[in-house]
Amino acid sequence: MPAPDVLIHARGLAKKFGDAVAVAGIDFDLHRGEAFGFLGPNGAGKSSTVRMIGCVSPPSGGELTILGLDPVADGPAIRARLGVVPQEDTLDVELTVRENLLIYGRYFGLPREVISERTARLLEFVQLTDRAGDQVEPLSGGMKRRLTIARSLINDPEILLLDEPTTGLDPQARHAVWDRLYRLKQQGVTLVLTTHYMDEAEQLCDRLVVMDKAKIVASGSPRELIERYATREVLELRFAIDAAPDLDGKLQGLADRVEVLPDRVLLYTDDGDAAAAAIHQRGLRPESTLVRRSTLEDVFLHITGRRLIE
Amino acid sequence: MSGALKVLSHHLRLYRRVWKGSVFVSFVSPVLYLASIGVGLGSLVSRGPAHAIGGVSYAAFIAPGLLAATAMMTASSETTFPIMARVYWMRTYDAMLASPLTVRDLVGGELLWLCFRLALVSVIFFVVMAAFHTVHSVQALFAIPVAILSGLAFGLPVMAWSAKQRTDTPFALLFRFVVTPLFVLGGTFFPIDRLPRLVEDIAWLTPLAHGVALTRALTTGQAALSSALGHVTVLAIYAAIGIAAALVTFRQELAR
Numbered sequence: 001m002p003a004p005d006v007l008i009h010a011r012g013l014a015k016k017f018g019d020a021v022a023v024a025g026i027d028f029d030l031h032r033g034e035a036f037g038f039l040g041p042n043g044a045g046k047s048s049t050v051r052m053i054g055c056v057s058p059p060s061g062g063e064l065t066i067l068g069l070d071p072v073a074d075g076p077a078i079r080a081r082l083g084v085v086p087q088e089d090t091l092d093v094e095l096t097v098r099e100n101l102l103i104y105g106r107y108f109g110l111p112r113e114v115i116s117e118r119t120a121r122l123l124e125f126v127q128l129t130d131r132a133g134d135q136v137e138p139l140s141g142g143m144k145r146r147l148t149i150a151r152s153l154i155n156d157p158e159i160l161l162l163d164e165p166t167t168g169l170d171p172q173a174r175h176a177v178w179d180r181l182y183r184l185k186q187q188g189v190t191l192v193l194t195t196h197y198m199d200e201a202e203q204l205c206d207r208l209v210v211m212d213k214a215k216i217v218a219s220g221s222p223r224e225l226i227e228r229y230a231t232r233e234v235l236e237l238r239f240a241i242d243a244a245p246d247l248d249g250k251l252q253g254l255a256d257r258v259e260v261l262p263d264r265v266l267l268y269t270d271d272g273d274a275a276a277a278a279i280h281q282r283g284l285r286p287e288s289t290l291v292r293r294s295t296l297e298d299v300f301l302h303i304t305g306r307r308l309i310e
Numbered sequence: 311m312s313g314a315l316k317v318l319s320h321h322l323r324l325y326r327r328v329w330k331g332s333v334f335v336s337f338v339s340p341v342l343y344l345a346s347i348g349v350g351l352g353s354l355v356s357r358g359p360a361h362a363i364g365g366v367s368y369a370a371f372i373a374p375g376l377l378a379a380t381a382m383m384t385a386s387s388e389t390t391f392p393i394m395a396r397v398y399w400m401r402t403y404d405a406m407l408a409s410p411l412t413v414r415d416l417v418g419g420e421l422l423w424l425c426f427r428l429a430l431v432s433v434i435f436f437v438v439m440a441a442f443h444t445v446h447s448v449q450a451l452f453a454i455p456v457a458i459l460s461g462l463a464f465g466l467p468v469m470a471w472s473a474k475q476r477t478d479t480p481f482a483l484l485f486r487f488v489v490t491p492l493f494v495l496g497g498t499f500f501p502i503d504r505l506p507r508l509v510e511d512i513a514w515l516t517p518l519a520h521g522v523a524l525t526r527a528l529t530t531g532q533a534a535l536s537s538a539l540g541h542v543t544v545l546a547i548y549a550a551i552g553i554a555a556a557l558v559t560f561r562q563e564l565a566r
Contacts, residue, residue, distance in 0.1 A: 017566065054408060056404075056407050056408070056564070056565055057565065057566055058565070075412070076410035076411075076412060077410070079407075079408065079409060079410050080409075080410045082408070084408035086401070086404060086405075086408070088401060090400065090401040090402065090404045090405035090408075091405075092320075092324065092400075092402065092405075093400070094324055094327060095323065095324065099323065103319075103320050103323060104405065104409070106316055106319065106320075107316055107405075107406060107409035107410070107411055108409050108410060109312075109316075109410070152408075155409075
């Protein structure tokens with residue numbers, strides 16, 4: 001029996017579509033008030049996991065308890081207490097912003113007065129108050145996303161599920177969405193999100209699991225993962241395409257680990273500047289050098305040997 | 311049931327934006343058909359042997375057939391593109407299924423919505439029929455629910471199939487090779503017994519032939535209880551199969 005503050009409890013959770021394995025037995029616990037992330041490339045099994053948590057996709061195996069209930073038997077009762085921001089917007093684009101919230105609130109059986117009181121508050125929250133009476137269709141992608149977030153909060157959910165909440169948004173719109181999600185987190189809303197953006201996971205998640213090929217390959221806080229799987233800093237070297245030197249042996253001893261990518265070379269070290277100076281002393285002349293903090297992308301690269309965004 | 315009503319109210323809210331045009335078309339199309347084919351063509355046809363079409367004017371003969379056929383047409387347009395859009399293009403159902411609504415509610419809501427659309431179209435059609443003096447009996451009023459049932463008998467199986475479609479090409483084929491031939495050969499414009507035997511037998515396998523036969527018997531005042539029950543049974547079986555199939559295909563597509 002999971003502890004009372006565990007909102008989602010999964011053990012050996014699996015999802016198969018015919019012979020294809022989307023999720024191959026994963027374990028995790030989600031605690032009240034935390035922001036929990038599933039990080040991984042497309043096809044890693046993140047969305048399938050979120051669909052199982054959202055009680056629309058029945059698990060093929062393993063154990064899954066949400067809010068102490070069984071998602072297969074108590075789907076509607078669980079969904080009444082969840083908010084869902086799907087990967088693709090599912091708004092009624094012919095209707096107005098306000099009507100979208102009204103219709104959606106009705107799905108949850110909320111009385112009209114409650115919906116209109118919450119609508120005012122939620123539109124304020126996502127900064128769409130002045131668009132309340134406008135049709136949704138012509139709104140920008142960022143505005144639609146914010147409306148989707150407002151809509152997902154209409155039932156005052158205990159857990160908010162976000163499937164790639166900022167995929168396809170321009171940087172400005174993405175930051176606007178992050179800002180809103182960060183505020184929700186501050187207000188104590190429990191967040192579950194999937195993403196393939198490292199910066200998103202670093203900014204929003206207290207704890208995350210890295211998924212690859214249907215499995216969890218690492219878990220911890222962003223800081224812990226970086227400490228465990230990367231170094232404090234990374235030195236990035238770029239060489240001119242036609243002047244890439246033969247690096248064999250020349251980088252030995254300069255870094256804890258070296259990653260040679262098609263377009264650049266990464267040196268994992270606790271002191272990037274010292275490594276850069278040593279590179280020059282050895283007579284290597286990269287076109288550019290960059291010392292930066294290591295990120296979850298470096299973690300992912302280390303764990304799977306592949307770049308995350310493909 | 312209350313879940314299905316929520317789905318219905320979603321559709322009604324969208325319909326509120328287009329209802330005027332939709333109702334106008336529902337009036338105009340029977341007027342055009344009855345004026346051109348019923349009265350115009352009928353003035354030539356009525357010189358033929360009247361017993362072949364039950365001793366009524368040609369307009370009175372085709373009007374109930376058109377009523378049933380219109381129900382079928384309305385049902386096909388409501389259960390093809392819009393269903394695929396809600397499954398796939400707009401993902402309306404995904405939004406609904408993120409709430410406490412269930413797949414049963416979706417299918418139930420679509421059933422209610424289809425009933426609403428068919429009732430609206432059939433009532434309007436019936437009013438136009440009456441205006442053209444093609445209603446000859448009190449039992450003719452029963453032609454309205456029979457037309458609705460005919461629409462359901464055709465539309466619900468189509469709905470189950472539409473949920474699986476990902477492009478609109480199959481819909482074009484459905485209209486070209488199923489809906490249009492049925493409209494022309496299903497007994498709307500001439501008695502099916504004039505068709506070659508094989509085609510007649512095939513026609514009786516379709517819901518439209520039963521819908522046309524029964525609405526016609528009702529509006530011309532020649533309905534017999536036993537044959538009426540037979541027609542209703544066939545239509546009800548089609549509708550029931552449609553609902554059962556839709557529950558399966560909706561679940562396959564939306565709750566995998």
